[in-house]
Amino acid sequence: MSGVGELYERNARFADGFDKGDLPLKPSLSMIILCCVDARVSPEHVAGVALGDALVIRTAGARVTDGAALEVRMLWTLMSMATGATPNLELVIISHTQCGMERFAVPEIAAKVTEIFGSSDVVDTYAIADVNEAVSTDIERLRADASMPRELKVSGHVYDIATGQLREVVATSTLG
């Protein structure tokens, strides 16, 4: 069976007896989770995020790309328009150990990727030399972006692939 066929089989089992058809748009945890695309770190599994709990954005390395930053602003605006009030939304960035983006920090690989893409943009955006530092840098980047809502609460975390444990790297604070 093809990969997609497998998904349909699993969906049929999921939809059998489905009773979550009336969940509201607003996530129950008032949270946007930004995590890596890595198949080993889905927040549904590692942090028990259930249907209706959180908005989830995934980028390679959980990096705050231009697209991810725009997405956060857009979601903030959407929630603001939907409720007519300042959204009570928190951005939770979850990076992880053993990330594939660490490879882009290896000089020879970085040089090759830069050659393939014709610029250093990909390496500059995604490379992770130190996971704690990457999370801190991305949060500072959001803080320095005047277009981001000041009321947005942000925190940074690292999920350990080897132990299954999540640890805080940057405590929650508003971009203020």
Ligand SMILES: [Zn+2]
């Ligand atoms: Zn990753």
